[in-house]
Amino acid sequence: MSDLTTTRARVWALERRDGQVMGFTDHDRDLAFDGLVFRAGTGMSASAIVQATGLAVDNTEAVGALSDAGLREADILAGRYDDAALTIWEVDWRDVTWRRVLFRGSLGEITRAGGAFRAELRGLTEPLSKRGGRVFTAVCPAVLGDADCGFDLAQAGFxxxxxxxxxxxxxxxxxxxxxxxxxxxxxxxxxxxxxxxxxxxxxxxxxxxxxxxxxxxxxxxxxxxxxxxxxxxxxxxAGCDKRFETCRLKFLNQLNFRGFPHLPSDDWLIATPRVEG
The missing domain is CATH 2.40.10.170 (Thrombin, subunit H)
Structure with missing residues (x-):
């Protein structure tokens, strides 16, 4: 990487959940590598990236103008960029083989104001800040068709x-x-x-x-x-109401049921002995 800051530029690769990949740069002309063209003139910029060692969450944001050439307001409102994967590089625009990754993560909250957008960028350690653990309930906590559920929704009839x-x-x-x-x-x-x-x-x-x-x-x-x-x-x-009866009768998937159908209800927990005369 050149020591001259005037030869450095930042580029973004944004991959939406529908698989579409888009490239942006704050340089004054398009750059390209890894089979992707990073378009200039999109109004994209990024604030200083704050990174730390250990499991601290990377903290930064991206801002840009809403335009047909870059990110369209209609697509943002439609949620097409929610949780989109993002990689930011610093490159030498004279020779893009000299580059380094500055940030890798996803888009968080997106706000709009005055014809522009501001997006929170969440680092790879963001999921580690969420509370985890299993909840014991009568209904199944799995999502129909996911790894815990194990049911194949691609089969005929569903x-x-x-x-x-x-x-x-x-x-x-x-x-x-x-x-x-x-x-x-x-x-x-x-x-x-x-x-x-x-x-x-x-x-x-x-x-x-x-x-x-x-x-x-x-x-x-x-x-x-x-x-x-x-x-x-x-x-x-097909839909699932997460009850054991539905899992057994509709999907024949009772062996993968993740809930506890015989868990006592709140009424049972507060029940008291009844005295009859």
Missing amino acids: FAEVELRVVAEAGAILTLPELPEFAAGWFTDGHLRITSGAAAGLSAQVRRDEITEGARILHLWAAPGAAPVVGDRVRIT
Whole structure:
């Protein structure tokens, strides 16, 4: 790395959860390495990076202008950059093979003001600051389909891919084909992911699933950050209310149930002997 600070620039590689990778630099021309072009003129900059030894959390932030050439406000509002992976290098712009990693982590809270954004950057040690431990409850704490659950949601009968017929309430209520092979309520507490159109890659949780007049209507807990339109394709997966009966009867997965269905309730804990005359 050159000792002359005037030959140094910073570059950012940002990878969203949908797999899209974007590159930015504060240099006055584009730079490229590792198969990625880092675009100049995006208005991106970063405050001083504070790093410490041990398990201390790296602390920094990035700021930039909202523009079509860089980060678009619509994508930020849609949540496409939530928890996006981020790597920051310092490079010699004359020869980018001379570079070093300054920061590796993810985007945290993003705020907007005056046509610009400010994003908190969270280091790799951020998860270590969270409290851990197992909670003993009657319901299952696992997420359907994750490693603890062990259920394969890709098997037939537990997902469907269809086109939207009607979109209402800014995307919070979606009408699909009837899908008679699935019972009413089959997708309640399930997951919906938009796979085509401008909102592709966004997802939401299903609050209620009902069948009416030859159609299936899904009520979401919250509308996606960008509303889908009629004709967009979605993938929906079966829902689980995390009860033992559901795990056993709906998914035949009772051996992987992570809850404690026979745990005494609060009423049992405060029960007292009853005296009868």
